[in-house]
Amino acid sequence: MTQPFICWTAGVGAADATWAGGKAAALGELARAGLPVPRGFVLTTAAFLLHMDGVDPDGAARGTLGALAADDLAGIARAAAGLRARVTATGLPPGVASEIAPACAALGAGPVAVRSSATMEDSPEASFAGLQDTYLAVRGTGAVLDRVRACWASLYNDESVTYRRRQGTSEDGLAMGVVVQRMLNPRSAGVMFTRSPVTGDRSVVAIEGTWGLGSALVGGEVTPDSFTVSKVTGEITGRRVGVKLRVHSFTPNGQGISATPMAVPLRRTPCLTDDETRTLARVGQQVEDHYGTPQDIEWALLADSPADLADLADRFVLLQSRPETVWAARDPGPIASPQAKASDHVLARFSRRL
Amino acid sequence: MDGNVSGPRFPLPSEIADVPGAEGWRSMYPYFTRFQPDDDKRFWFYNSMHFPEPMPAFDTITAEVPYSAIGANTARVFVFPTTLGIEHRIVNGRVYITANPVTDPDEIGRRAAVFGERAGYYYENWDTLYQGWKTRIKGLIDEITSITVPELPEFDDAAVVTESRGVAQNHYVRENFHRCIDLFSVMWHHHTEFLMLGYGAYVVFFQFCKQAFPEISDQAVARMVAGIDVIMYRPDDELRGLARLAVEAGVDDLFTEGCSSTAVLTALAGRGEGGQRWLSAFERARDPWFNVSTGDGFYHHHRSWADDLTVPFAALPRYVAQVRDGLLADRPTEALRAERDRIASSYRDLLVSGEEKAAFDQMLGLCRVVFPYVEDHKFYCEHWFTSQFFSRIREFGALLARSGVLAEAEDIFQLHHTEVDQALSDVMLAWAAGAPPLGAAHFRPIVAERKRMLEALRGWSPPPALGPVPEALNDPAVHMLWGVTQQTIEAWLQPAEGEIRGVGASSGVVEGPARVLTDVNQIGEVRDGEILVCPVTAPSWAPVFGKIKAAVSDIGGSMSHAAIVAREYGMPAVVGTGDATKRISTGQRVRVDGDRGIVQVIA
Numbered sequence: 002m003t004q005p006f007i008c009w010t011a012g013v014g015a016a017d018a019t020w021a022g023g024k025a026a027a028l029g030e031l032a033r034a035g036l037p038v039p040r041g042f043v044l045t046t047a048a049f050l051l052h053m054d055g056v057d058p059d060g061a062a063r064g065t066l067g068a069l070a071a072d073d074l075a076g077i078a079r080a081a082a083g084l085r086a087r088v089t090a091t092g093l094p095p096g097v098a099s100e101i102a103p104a105c106a107a108l109g110a111g112p113v114a115v116r117s118s119a120t121m122e123d124s125p126e127a128s129f130a131g132l133q134d135t136y137l138a139v140r141g142t143g144a145v146l147d148r149v150r151a152c153w154a155s156l157y158n159d160e161s162v163t164y165r166r167r168q169g170t171s172e173d174g175l176a177m178g179v180v181v182q183r184m185l186n187p188r189s190a191g192v193m194f195t196r197s198p199v200t201g202d203r204s205v206v207a208i209e210g211t212w213g214l215g216s217a218l219v220g221g222e223v224t225p226d227s228f229t230v231s232k233v234t235g236e237i238t239g240r241r242v243g244v245k246l247r248v249h250s251f252t253p254n255g256q257g258i259s260a261t262p263m264a265v266p267l268r269r270t271p272c273l274t275d276d277e278t279r280t281l282a283r284v285g286q287q288v289e290d291h292y293g294t295p296q297d298i299e300w301a302l303l304a305d306s307p308a309d310l311a312d313l314a315d316r317f318v319l320l321q322s323r324p325e326t327v328w329a330a331r332d333p334g335p336i337a338s339p340q341a342k343a344s345d346h347v348l349a350r351f352s353r354r355l
Numbered sequence: 356m357d358g359n360v361s362g363p364r365f366p367l368p369s370e371i372a373d374v375p376g377a378e379g380w381r382s383m384y385p386y387f388t389r390f391q392p393d394d395d396k397r398f399w400f401y402n403s404m405h406f407p408e409p410m411p412a413f414d415t416i417t418a419e420v421p422y423s424a425i426g427a428n429t430a431r432v433f434v435f436p437t438t439l440g441i442e443h444r445i446v447n448g449r450v451y452i453t454a455n456p457v458t459d460p461d462e463i464g465r466r467a468a469v470f471g472e473r474a475g476y477y478y479e480n481w482d483t484l485y486q487g488w489k490t491r492i493k494g495l496i497d498e499i500t501s502i503t504v505p506e507l508p509e510f511d512d513a514a515v516v517t518e519s520r521g522v523a524q525n526h527y528v529r530e531n532f533h534r535c536i537d538l539f540s541v542m543w544h545h546h547t548e549f550l551m552l553g554y555g556a557y558v559v560f561f562q563f564c565k566q567a568f569p570e571i572s573d574q575a576v577a578r579m580v581a582g583i584d585v586i587m588y589r590p591d592d593e594l595r596g597l598a599r600l601a602v603e604a605g606v607d608d609l610f611t612e613g614c615s616s617t618a619v620l621t622a623l624a625g626r627g628e629g630g631q632r633w634l635s636a637f638e639r640a641r642d643p644w645f646n647v648s649t650g651d652g653f654y655h656h657h658r659s660w661a662d663d664l665t666v667p668f669a670a671l672p673r674y675v676a677q678v679r680d681g682l683l684a685d686r687p688t689e690a691l692r693a694e695r696d697r698i699a700s701s702y703r704d705l706l707v708s709g710e711e712k713a714a715f716d717q718m719l720g721l722c723r724v725v726f727p728y729v730e731d732h733k734f735y736c737e738h739w740f741t742s743q744f745f746s747r748i749r750e751f752g753a754l755l756a757r758s759g760v761l762a763e764a765e766d767i768f769q770l771h772h773t774e775v776d777q778a779l780s781d782v783m784l785a786w787a788a789g790a791p792p793l794g795a796a797h798f799r800p801i802v803a804e805r806k807r808m809l810e811a812l813r814g815w816s817p818p819p820a821l822g823p824v825p826e827a828l829n830d831p832a833v834h835m836l837w838g839v840t841q842q843t844i845e846a847w848l849q850p851a852e853g854e855i856r857g858v859g860a861s862s863g864v865v866e867g868p869a870r871v872l873t874d875v876n877q878i879g880e881v882r883d884g885e886i887l888v889c890p891v892t893a894p895s896w897a898p899v900f901g902k903i904k905a906a907v908s909d910i911g912g913s914m915s916h917a918a919i920v921a922r923e924y925g926m927p928a929v930v931g932t933g934d935a936t937k938r939i940s941t942g943q944r945v946r947v948d949g950d951r952g953i954v955q956v957i958a
Contacts, residue, residue: 200569203705229570233701236862237950238572275864336566339713343721344478346714347552350559351474352436352467 004047007100010180013043020046022118022178027322034291036284037318041182042104043118048097049153049176056091057084060173066162067172074159077166081157088154093146101149101181105142108183112138112251115148117155118178134158137216138184138251138258145181152179185318186251187301189272190215191225194325195232195285196295201328203295205238206230206282210272212263214249215299215320222247222260226271230282237278242271277302281317288322295325363848365820367395374447376811383412383805385419385771388445399444399451400820400844403933404837404910405653407890408874409448409812412805413748413768413775416539417653417741418443418450424543429551430455433477434469448812451821454833477552481724485549488728492545492735499538499743502531504750507758507786525783528754532779535747536772542744546736553729554836560718567706567715572950574860574922579699580722581922583692586731588923590647590660593640594667595683598674600636604629610675616664643739649878651891652737655749655768659742666899669879673901691923751775758782760794761802769802819847819933837910838931847933855939857907857932859952860918865927866946866957867904869939886947888939891917900924905947907935907954921949929954 004020013021013029021029025043032038057063062084069076093101105113115136134155136148155161156177165172191210196203209225211218218225223246229239248263273281281300288296299320340346368390373380381389406418426440439455457463477484505524515523557580564576601607606629609619620637623630641661649666650657660667677683699719706712752767760778761767767775778794785792824844833839838858846856870885872878878899881887887903891910900906900920905927908917921928927949929935935954939945944958 197570202568202570203707204568204702205570231570231572231575232705233698234572234575234578234862236572236575238570238859240951335708335710335714337563337714337718338710339717342475342479343717343724344475344556346563346718347478347555347559347721348467348471348474350562351555352463352470 004045006048006051006097007042007044007104010038010041010043010182019120020176020178022046022120022180023323024116024118024321025178025180026118028180028182028320030291031288031319031322034287036288036291037315039183039185039318039320040108041113041180042108044097044101044149044179044181046120046176046178048094049178051094051097052088052091052150052153053176055094056087062087063172063175066157069162069166071163071166074163077162078159081159081162084157085154088157089147089150091150093150098146101146102142105145105181108181112140112184113145114180114182114184115139115145115152116180116182117152118180119156120176120178136257137214138256140256144256149179149181153177184251185301185303187214187318188212188304189277190301190320191218191272191299193281193285193298193300194295195289195298196325196328197229198325198327201331201333204232206232206285208273208278208281208285210300210302211243211245212248212267212272214258215301216258217245217247217249217260219299222249223263226273228271228273228278228282230279232282232286235279235282237275240271240278242269244268245272273302284317284319288319292322292324294329296322297325298322364823365398365847366818368399368444368446368451368821369395371446371818371821374811374815377447377808379804380448380808380812382801383448383769383771383808384410384415384445385773388415388418388443390444390446390451394444395822397453398820398822398825399453400833400837400839401817402443402450402452402837402910403817403819404891405651406450407909408654409809409815410445410450411655411768411809412771414654415445415450416536416772418445420540420543421547422452424540425547425550427544428547432548433473433552434466435474435551436463436466436470447815447817448809449815449817451817474552474555477549478556478721478725481728485728488545488549489735492542492740495538495542495545496735496740496743499535499542499740499747502535502538502747504528504531504747504754507754507782523787525786528751528779528783529776532751532775535744535751539741539744542736542740546732549725549728549732553725556718556721556725557729558834560722563715563718564702567711568702571702572862573858574862574918575698575702577918578695578922579702579719580726581695582723582726582730583688583695586734588686589734590644591670592686593644594670595674595685597633597637597640598671598678598683600633601671601675602678604632606630606633607675607679610668610672612672614668614672616668619668646739646742647734648738648742652733652741655745655765659738661742662746665879669881670899670901673883686923748775751779755779755782755794758785758792758794760792760798762799766798766802769805770798774798816934816937820844824848843931843933853956855907855929855932855935855954855956857929857935857952857954858918859928859949860930861906861921861926861928862949863905863925863927864946864948864950865904866944869907869941869943869945870903871936871939871941873936886945888935888945889917890936900926905949906930907932907939907945907947909933909936 008021010025010029011032013026014033015026015030017029018026021043028038066080066084069080117134134152136151139145139148189210189212191208193206193208195206197205197207208228208230209218211223211225217223224243226243227241228237230237245263245268247260249258249260252259285298288298301318301320303316303318369392422441422443429435430439437457439457441452441454443450443452457466505527507524511523514520560580561576564571601610606623606626609622623634645660645667648657648659674683703712703715706715748767749764752761752764755761755767755778756764760781770778778798781792781794867884867886869888870881871888873890881899881902883902885903886905886907887899888907891908906917906921908930909932917928917930927947929947929949929952932954939956943956946955946957
């Protein structure tokens with residue numbers, strides 16, 4: 002079966018992770034579930050593999066990498082750097098480049114995010130999360146073509162290769178997708194877990210957020226605001242306002258993003274109102290309901306805008322969702338079991354020291 | 356509760372100085388309420404939930420008798436394994452309490468065997484026993500209501516002779532007074548008969564929920580258990596009915612903001628058939644539903660609606676206006692029940708295992724069995740019975756005033772009940788002897804001095820707690836009835852600047868002008884849109900919840916009445932703040948965050 006080089010994310014789903022990559026599959030799945038995801042397309046593994054046919058026609062370079070020992074750090078560094086240089090220096094296959102240009106045009110003139118979508122990343126089984134690159138606020142088709150190759154090259158980061166060597170993952174047939182997605186200028190952004198990351202409580206949604214782009218939070222540059230919302234009652238049961246000293250935003254008329262000091266009055270102001278917090282928690286609940294298990298979600302809230310976004314929920318977009326893995330791996334066992342009589346619970350409780 | 360003597364601590368009882376001008380406060384209270392030297396080693400907290408004001412001498416009976424009854428039931432009757440009773444002390448007119456734990460594992464085990472049999476019997480037969488309880492309590496109410504004070508006329512009734520009773524009226528002065536005291540004690544024994552078992556079932560469910568859902572709010576647990584047809588809503592429902600009738604009968608024009616009950620009732624008598632219809636409905640509602648104290652039944656001056664119509668007549672104009680505008684809705688009981696069941700089944704669905712779900716069903720089921728008692732007993736005990744009790748005592752006060760011992764009937768509440776005994780003996784003797792009683796010279800100066808001291812004591816800010824900080828505070832009664840937890844104690848130790856912390860009892864965030872009420876008799880002053888700040892609220896305050904935007908109280912937990920009523924009205928509430936009434940002034944703009952349990956003074 003021939004895979005297309007490009008596919009709109011709305012057209013892929015969870016089952017397509019093997020050729021679209023996990024991130025694209027998750028975004029497509031969210032879009033299919035009617036959840037708000039920025040418009041974008043994915044360069045499939047077919048595009049990657051075609052490119053690699055040009056970079057490493059006989060697979061010798063990849064074979065060399067795959068033969069290295071996990072603890073041969075110097076050897077890995079040398080071989081991986083060489084391969085990365087060839088991935089970024091080799092021109093894109095004309096058939097791929099010619100499909101990217103019109104797709105970029107279809108996304109409009111604004112900046113895009115170019116995000117790697119690894120076929121093994123973001124799965125509950127093997128968390129490769131964060132090892133591959135993401136490029137924010139990329140402008141112009143030429144820059145996109147460069148960033149796509151940089152994403153591909155990131156599959157051969159020293160850390161990624163070392164990780165694979167340690168896991169014994171074969172380099173043969175390894176591939177990745179790349180998502181190119183409209184990038185929105187959020188007023189606030191962050192992450193949320195549809196169970197408490199601290200206590201594992203499944204009845205709450207835990208939200209963290211900061212002003213501007215979520216990269217400031219993910220990169221640990223701010224102490225985010227955190228909110229806890231009850232899934233059952235919608236009450237905000239926890240709220241801690243962080244001190245958000247910096248804000249990430251688009252570099253005006255240029256590539257990438259810049260980090261600037263946050264305006265003083267907003268540093269200690271919550272980045273979400275109560276209404277927004279509750280609405281976001283409901284969106285998180287919808288994602289969890291769709292997947293059937295607690296999720297780890299990246300979100301953004303678009304800047305206040307006029308009437309076309311009258312419904313608050315329409316101002317939220319989701320940038321990623323993956324199953325929560327930490328608590329899912331723990332099984333504390335039942336905390337209580339039925340007794341012969343209901344009152345036995347009480348008798349037992351008051352018959353030991355409180 | 357023993358504390359860690361070398362760690363952080365509150366002022367020690369022995370360090371509390373007498374309030375200037377009230378150095379003689381000890382003379383008002385019995386010796387057994389005084390702090391002892393060894394009490395410095397224990398943790399005590401100010402029971403401002405029940406006793407937010409300095410105690411008049413008579414009113415100490417509302418500490419003495421309840422603590423005598425609750426301890427008897429927990430320690431001696433049901434033999435709770437890990438807790439004995441509550442001790443109380445009075446300093447500068449304020450009641451401090453501590454709970455006595457059982458810590459020796461052998462002793463706990465020995466007690467547990469007895470407890471299992473006795474408590475098990477009550478749980479298994481709860482509904483039947485509770486029905487019997489209601490019958491007994493109503494019997495007590497009938498009896499306290501029917502007690503009379505002898506008139507002591509010049510000549511006794513002829514019937515004493517014709518029925519050869521052989522006992523003259525003056526005997527019944529003491530017997531009937533003692534009967535009042537005895538009935539008060541019997542009522543409190545019954546009050547606490549089910550209390551700890553009822554709350555115990557709740558604590559177990561509560562702790563299960565906290566373990567299964569570590570971040571669940573106290574109020575979410577409470578909402579799963581809350582009854583819908585709760586008797587404490589009935590007085591307010593009666594007022595709504597009266598408001599409807601006022602409009603229907605065409606007499607609604609009389610109910611205007613600030614109207615006086617006397618003026619309205621007088622005017623109604625002259626308003627023909629409509630006025631008569633309203634007045635007879637009013638009389639029917641009044642007995643028994645106006646037997647709600649404007650406080651919590653712990654002070655003689657917290658008069659009931661029946662005694663003092665200020666509260667109902669402060670609420671009626673608003674309800675009448677709502678009827679006219681078509682806005683007065685009944686309590687949406689079906690919607691409330693559906694929401695309660697939705698919350699419970701949502702949490703149940705979130706439980707992972709079938710075993711947990713089955714245990715959840717048992718615990719919640721038991722809570723719902725015991726909750727009619729938990730929610731309704733206060734109406735019967737603290738309100739209906741106690742309103743009648745204080746009315747009878749007041750009638751004995753009137754006898755003392757007629758005899759000249761006291762200047763006025765209310766002065767009886769400045770005497771301890773054992774002193775009232777003496778004053779009544781004086782009156783009995785004087786009537787028999789045909790001589791004037793000697794009490795005026797003795798008691799009148801005492802009463803005057805005590806009133807003066809109480810005024811001085813009123814200005815004292817009692818520390819929220821005394822003594823060393825306890826290493827662990829998880830007494831179920833202390834947590835459930837008083838809302839005092841380890842967190843509360845930490846907040847008491849380190850009050851934050853400009854931020855008042857308590858228990859978030861009902862969710863939401865609002866801002867508005869504060870109305871600080873230190874005395875429940877000021878309840879008529881509350882205006883629309885204000886935020887009520889008070890020491891504690893009671894069921895009879897329900898009508899005022901129709902006016903306010905949020906409620907803040909010094910004392911109370913997630914099951915306190917302020918919390919329950921606020922949730923019902925869907926308004927934010929923060930309870931158990933410790934000292935909000937002292938740190939907030941009427942008119943200040945405050946922000947109440949019922950989710951986080953924080954109150955901030957904005958301007």
